[in-house]
Structures are given as C-alpha cells and as structure tokens.
Amino acid sequence: MPKGTVVFDAERCKGCGLCIEACPKKVLAFSGQLNKSGYDVAHMAHPDACIGCAFCAMTCPDIVIEVYRESTS
Amino acid sequence: MSAKLENMVKVFERPQSLTNAKSTYCPGCHHGILTRIIGDVMDELDIADRVVGIAPVGCSVFAYLWYKADSQQVPHGRACAVATGIKRARPELIVFSYQGDGDFASIGTAESIHAANRGENITVIFVNNQIYGMTGGEMAPTTLVDQKTTTSPEGRDPSVAGYPIRFSEMIATLDAPVYVTRQALFDTKHIMETKKAIKKAFQNQVDGKGYSLVEVLSTCPTNWRMSPVKSNKHVAETVTKVFPLGDLVDRG
Amino acid sequence: MGERLLLRGNEVIAEAAIRAGCQCYFAYPITPQAELLEHMAVNMPRLGRTFIQAESEIAAVSMVYGAAGAGVRTMTSSSSPGISLKQEGISYLAGANLPCVIVNVVRGGPGLGNIAPSQCDYFQATKGGGHGDYHLIVLGPSTVPEAGELTMLAFELADKYRIPVMILADGLLGQMMEPVELPDPVDPASLQPKEWATTGAKDRAPNIILSFEMDPEGLRQINDDLQDKYRTITEHEIRYEETETGDADIVIAAYGTIGRICKSVVRMARAEGIKVGLFRPITLWPFPYEPLKTLSKRVDTILSVEMSTGQMWEDVRLAVAERAKTPFFGETGGIVPTPRSILNEVKKHVR
Numbered sequence: 001m002p003k004g005t006v007v008f009d010a011e012r013c014k015g016c017g018l019c020i021e022a023c024p025k026k027v028l029a030f031s032g033q034l035n036k037s038g039y040d041v042a043h044m045a046h047p048d049a050c051i052g053c054a055f056c057a058m059t060c061p062d063i064v065i066e067v068y069r070e071s072t073s
Numbered sequence: 074m075s076a077k078l079e080n081m082v083k084v085f086e087r088p089q090s091l092t093n094a095k096s097t098y099c100p101g102c103h104h105g106i107l108t109r110i111i112g113d114v115m116d117e118l119d120i121a122d123r124v125v126g127i128a129p130v131g132c133s134v135f136a137y138l139w140y141k142a143d144s145q146q147v148p149h150g151r152a153c154a155v156a157t158g159i160k161r162a163r164p165e166l167i168v169f170s171y172q173g174d175g176d177f178a179s180i181g182t183a184e185s186i187h188a189a190n191r192g193e194n195i196t197v198i199f200v201n202n203q204i205y206g207m208t209g210g211e212m213a214p215t216t217l218v219d220q221k222t223t224t225s226p227e228g229r230d231p232s233v234a235g236y237p238i239r240f241s242e243m244i245a246t247l248d249a250p251v252y253v254t255r256q257a258l259f260d261t262k263h264i265m266e267t268k269k270a271i272k273k274a275f276q277n278q279v280d281g282k283g284y285s286l287v288e289v290l291s292t293c294p295t296n297w298r299m300s301p302v303k304s305n306k307h308v309a310e311t312v313t314k315v316f317p318l319g320d321l322v323d324r325g
Numbered sequence: 326m327g328e329r330l331l332l333r334g335n336e337v338i339a340e341a342a343i344r345a346g347c348q349c350y351f352a353y354p355i356t357p358q359a360e361l362l363e364h365m366a367v368n369m370p371r372l373g374r375t376f377i378q379a380e381s382e383i384a385a386v387s388m389v390y391g392a393a394g395a396g397v398r399t400m401t402s403s404s405s406p407g408i409s410l411k412q413e414g415i416s417y418l419a420g421a422n423l424p425c426v427i428v429n430v431v432r433g434g435p436g437l438g439n440i441a442p443s444q445c446d447y448f449q450a451t452k453g454g455g456h457g458d459y460h461l462i463v464l465g466p467s468t469v470p471e472a473g474e475l476t477m478l479a480f481e482l483a484d485k486y487r488i489p490v491m492i493l494a495d496g497l498l499g500q501m502m503e504p505v506e507l508p509d510p511v512d513p514a515s516l517q518p519k520e521w522a523t524t525g526a527k528d529r530a531p532n533i534i535l536s537f538e539m540d541p542e543g544l545r546q547i548n549d550d551l552q553d554k555y556r557t558i559t560e561h562e563i564r565y566e567e568t569e570t571g572d573a574d575i576v577i578a579a580y581g582t583i584g585r586i587c588k589s590v591v592r593m594a595r596a597e598g599i600k601v602g603l604f605r606p607i608t609l610w611p612f613p614y615e616p617l618k619t620l621s622k623r624v625d626t627i628l629s630v631e632m633s634t635g636q637m638w639e640d641v642r643l644a645v646a647e648r649a650k651t652p653f654f655g656e657t658g659g660i661v662p663t664p665r666s667i668l669n670e671v672k673k674h675v676r
Contacts, residue, residue, distance in 0.1 A: 121526070122525055122526055122527035122528075123525035123527065124525070124526075125395070125523045125525070134537065137531075137533045137535065140531070141526065141531060142525075142526050142531055143523035143524070143525060143526050143531050143532045143533070144523070144531065144532075144533045144534070145390070145391065145394045145523055145533070145534040145535075146421075146533070146534065146535045146536070146537050147387065147390060147391075147417070148387060148390070148413050148414055148417050151383065151384070151387035151390070151414070154379065154380075154383075154384040154385075154387035154388050154391070155387050155388065155390050155391035155394075156391060157377065157388050157391065158349065158351065158387065158388035158389060158390060158391025158392040158393075158394075158395070158399070159391040159392065159394065159395045159523065160391075161349055161375040161377065161388070161392065162348060162349050162375070162391065162392040162395040162396075162397040162399070163395050163396075163397070163524060163525075165525075166395070166523075166524070166525055183380050183381055183383075183384060184380065184383075184384050184387065186380075187379075187380040187384065191377075
C-alpha cells in the first residue's frame with residue numbers, strides 16, 4: 001500500500017519534466033499520451049513507490065498535481 | 074493509479090488565493106513556481122483581500138490574471154514607483170511588485186533603488202533569469218559573461234557590455250531596507266527556502282517593518298535553449314557562482 | 326468663501342489642489358514651478374497627506390498612476406522637459422481611464438530652452454505628446470485667480486470622466502502674484518468612493534487597472550469607449566470667453582497669459598477707435614471649434630497670438646477655414662509680447 005498518490009490535471013501539463021526529476025522515488029515518467037495542447041503528459045509510472053512527499057507538486061510550474069497521503073490517525 | 078483515495082488526505086492543492094486561469098508561461102519556467110508560492114503565502118497570511126499586485130511589462134505582464142486580488146498593470150520599469158503611490162495612498166493595503174531583469178534592473182533602475190532608499194513598506198520580488206524573455210531573448214544587465222543572447226550573439230563581451238549586475242548587493246548598501254535576500258527554485262530544498270523568504274517579505278509589510286526585496290534566480294528554458302531540467306542545473310552549478318544565494322540584509 | 330490671499334500662480338495651484346482634496350502629490354523640482362512643490366512640501370504633511378519629491382518626473386507620474394488607481398485624488402506638476410518625460414505615463418493614465426491632475430508650467434523650448442514663459446507645449450498637451458489615440462482635458466488659465474478655479478475644476482472633471490486633466494500654465498503665470506479668494510476645502514474623506522479602484526478585493530471581484538488588451542477586437546472596443554467618452558466631454562465641457570466680439574471687425578484668438586494681455590490690447594485698441602474683440606479658449610481640449618466657427622462668419626480677421634511659432638493657430642485655422650483671414654503673431658525664446666507690440670500687429674490687419 002503506497003503511502004501517497006498524485007492526481008494530474010492533464011490538460012494543464014506542459015511536459016516540462018521537472019516533476020519527474022524532482023521525485024525522490026522515481027515514481028513519475030512521461031506517459032507518451034499527448035494532451036490537447038500537444039504536450040507529453042507526465043504520469044505515475046510506478047504508483048506503488050509514491051510516498052506523498054509532494055516534491056513533484058512543489059516544483060510543477062503549472063499546479064498540475066494534487067497530492068494525497070495516508071492519514072496517520 | 075491503484076491507491077485507495079479513501080484512506081488518504083489531500084496534502085497539496087492549488088492555493089485559494091490563485092485563480093484557475095491557465096498559465097501563459099513556457100514549459101518549465103520558474104515564474105509558475107513563484108506564482109504558486111506567492112498564492113500560498115497569501116493564503117497563509119490571509120491577506121488576499123487587501124493585496125494589490127503590480128504586473129510589470131515582460132513575461133509576467135499577465136500577472137493580474139493569476140491572483141484573486143486587485144492588480145495594476147504598469148509601465149515598464151515603474152512598478153516600484155507605482156507601488157509607492159498605492160502604498161502612500163492606502164497604507165492598509167499589502168502592495169507587492171513582481172518584476173524581471175529588464176523591468177527591475179535596467180529601465181527601472183532609478184525607481185527600484187529609490188523606493189528601497191525611501192524604505193517604502195512594500196514587498197518587491199525580482200525574477201532574475203539573466204535574459205529578456207518576452208521580447209525574444211536579448212541580453213539583460215544580469216546576463217553572464219560569454220552568455221549568448223540575441224543581442225550578444227558572440228557571447229556577452231565585458232569590454233562592450235560590462236558585467237552582470239548584482240542589484241541586491243547594491244540595494245543592501247542602503248540604510249532603509251529591512252530584508253534583502255537572494256533565493257532560487259532549482260530544487261525542492263530551494264523552493265522551500267524561497268517560500269520562507271517570500272513569506273518573511275510579506276510578513277514584514279504586514280508588520281509595518283519596511284522595505285523587503287527577494288531576488289529569485291530563475292530559468293528561461295526557451296531563450297537559454299536548454300531543457301527545463303538542464304536549466305535548473307545551470308542555475309545550481311553556474312548562475313549561483315555569479316549571484317550568491319542567501320540573506321544580505323535581515324533587520325526584521 | 327474663504328479668505329483673500331496674495332499668492333503666486335504656482336502657490337495658488339498648489340493651494341487649490343489641497344482644497345480640492347488632493348491626497349497625494351508627487352513631483353520633481355524644475356524651474357519655473359519650484360514654488361508649487363515647496364507649498365506642497367510644507368502643507369501636505371501638515372494635513373496628514375502625502376508629499377514625495379520623486380527621483381524623476383517619470384517616477385512622479387508613475388506614483389500618480391498608483392495613487393490614482395488606488396482611488397485617491399492625486400497630482401503631479403512639472404515644466405516642459407519634465408512633461409516630455411511623463412508622456413508614456415500619461416498615455417497609460419489615459420488608456421487605463423485614471424483620474425488625476427497634471428500641471429505644466431510651460432517654459433522656453435525646445436530642449437533645455439530657458440526658464441522664461443512660453444506657450445510652446447500646446448501641441449504636446451492637446452494633440453498627444455504620448456503615444457496612442459487619447460486626449461486629456463486641457464485647461465488654460467489666464468490669471469492667478471483663474472488658475473485656482475481651474476485647478477479645483479480639474480479634479481472634478483478628472484473624477485467625473487475618469488480622465489487625466491492638464492493645467493497648461495506658463496512661467497509668467499506661475500511667478501506672478503495676485504490677490505485670490507479660494508473656496509472652502511473639500512474633505513478627501515467626503516469624496517465619493519471609486520468602485521473600480523484597487524482598494525482591496527474584500528467581498529467583491531478583483532479590480533484590475535489596465536491599458537493592455539492583446540485581442541485586437543478587444544482593444545478596438547477599448548478605443549471606441551474612449552472616443553465615446555471624448556465625444557461626451559466635447560458636448561458638455563467646452564469653455565471659452567468672448568470679450569467685445571459683438572461688433573468687432575478683427576478678433577484676437579489667444580489663451581493663457583496672452584489671453585489676459587490681449588484684454589488690455591482690446592481696451593487700448595477701442596480707445597483708438599479700432600473695433601477689436603478677444604476670443605479666449607479656456608478648454609484647449611476640447612477646443613471650442615464651433616463657437617469660433619460661428620464667430621468667423623461675421624468678422625474679417627481672426628489674429629492668433631501666442632508665445633510660440635503657431636500651435637493653437639492650427640486649431641484656429643481648422644475652425645475658421647476660409648471664412649475669415651487667419652494671420653499669426655508670435656514670440657518665442659521666453660519673450661512676452663507687450664500689449665503695445667500686439668496692438669501694432671493688430672493695426673497691420675485693420676483696413
């Protein structure tokens with residue numbers, strides 16, 4: 001059970017790759033799917049490794065990513 | 074996506090103080106990160122309903138589209154003088170200017186220096202990406218020696234064009250400013266530190282302490298002709314050697 | 326009514342601005358309007374209002390932009406070269422529909438020129454000066470008391486139409502002293518709030534002060550709206566004064582200080598049996614084309630007199646066309662023509 005997960009607003013993604021670089025767990029990759037603007041959208045290639053640290057979301061210039069994490073209670 | 078969202082809480086989303094407008098910035102441009110940080114700070118300090126943002130001329134000319142706050146779009150270089158006018162007219166407002174290299178450090182040199190020297194109780198954010206983005210990649214006062222731009226096609230030659238200007242250091246020599254710092258956004262650690270700096274710069278204004286300047290080393294992947302990831306590396310390894318990071322003044 | 330004071334033109338403009346409720350004043354020193362700054366430097370802080378000596382005329386007009394956008398009454402003043410510096414800011418103010426007052430105490434030009442009086446900035450004030458299709462309301466006072474009245478009017482018109490208003494004075498008017506009775510002050514707090522201003526977006530949608538529209542159709546609409554506004558102002562706000570034009574054979578067209586001097590010329594001419602009248606525009610924009618056109622149908626000659634090489638003269642010719650003769654008499658260099666020299670010129674055109 002991964003500790004976290006992320007949701008992409010694909011139409012806002014510009015395929016810049018900063019999230020992929022920022023992820024400490026190598027969860028993300030380009031999906032090969034182009035959005036309406038023609039960008040190769042990032043996605044979770046290894047969802048089980050996600051720890052919900054939000055490093056990807058913090059570096060995303062387009063606020064594409066929402067991050068969820070296991071509640072500790 | 075296989076995780077069960079029911080067991081999870083949302084820990085990161087779009088700041089409330091930002092609109093839903095789709096960003097006009099290039100892929101990987103740091104303007105977007107900085108805009109989100111400012112929105113976050115507005116949320117945390119709960120100030121959006123008394124903020125007036127100033128949109129300069131440059132890539133961030135559309136800055137008035139991003140914030141759920143009043144804005145003024147102003148002539149090139151004059152943001153610090155306009156900020157002065159707004160703040161003196163209505164001191165209860167939280168006024169911030171947001172400017173690039175040309176706006177703040179070239180055409181706006183006099184206004185940038187004198188607002189700082191008067192100690193205007195404003196927050197100034199200076200986005201330094203060593204190039205002029207919107208107009209297609211010309212040399213900026215902050216362009217590095219030997220850096221190729223459309224108006225220094227053979228690389229910046231100091232004998233013709235001088236050296237990159239360290240504006241924050243100049244502002245730091247003045248008596249009035251209470252906070253002058255240089256930050257960057259090339260990795261998560263620095264993004265977090267930039268947010269701390271921006272929050273301090275706004276808090277200083279809320280507390281009536283005086284003038285704060287946050288210079289943020291940023292990228293321009295399009296005009297640097299580098300990928301966003303390579304651009305971040307360029308800032309980390311090269312740009313920070315010319316523009317050192319850290320606090321130059323902190324009288325708060 | 327207020328007390329009777331003996332004031333310099335520059336001082337009366339400053340005092341009138343204060344009484345009109347000017348909340349923020351920003352300016353850079355330049356001769357011949359230093360006394361305006363000095364009066365503001367002493368009195369604005371006393372009233373808890375803002376006085377800033379800005380780092381340049383450009384910074385000053387930018388501060389005006391900010392304060393105007395934030396919804397307060399605000400003013401800057403300068404003289405010719407300084408007004409040249411402000412032109413980009415003025416275009417932005419006009420394009421963003423911001424109310425403010427800009428005072429030009431005109432001096433000899435072009436370039437550094439000199440510090441003596443002149444009327445060589447008429448084109449700059451009324452035909453643009455800054456870029457784009459815009460206008461300012463331009464008011465030309467001819468006496469020190471009128472300078473006070475028109476300054477107070479300027480703030481009213483600026484707010485009424487959301488437009489920058491220029492007071493086009495000159496170095497002679499700025500320096501001379503006359504007794505003046507100024508009205509009671511307006512309390513800035515009593516002025517009607519501006520719903521469009523950047524006062525903080527509490528419980529409302531954000532207000533954005535802007536003169537920028539990338540979509541050509543959008544910018545065309547903005548320009549159409551500005552032109553509608555200018556048509557309304559032209560319909561309702563033209564001001565001029567006619568002196569003894571009823572039976573005149575020859576009429577002098579003059580404004581400002583020269584307009585005042587020509588009242589003496591009319592008196593002197595009439596004493597010699599010459600039927601001379603004076604047509605004195607007070608709003609230089611909107612220019613009183615129609616009244617002047619009407620006048621030109623029944624007089625022989627309309628002589629334009631200015632301290633310039635003939636700037637308002639062009640608007641006079643536009644109004645008059647071929648209906649009457651339109652000679653010109655001017656002085657440059659800061660030379661102020663005497664009533665006698667103007668009268669001699671008048672006589673050249675009298676049959």
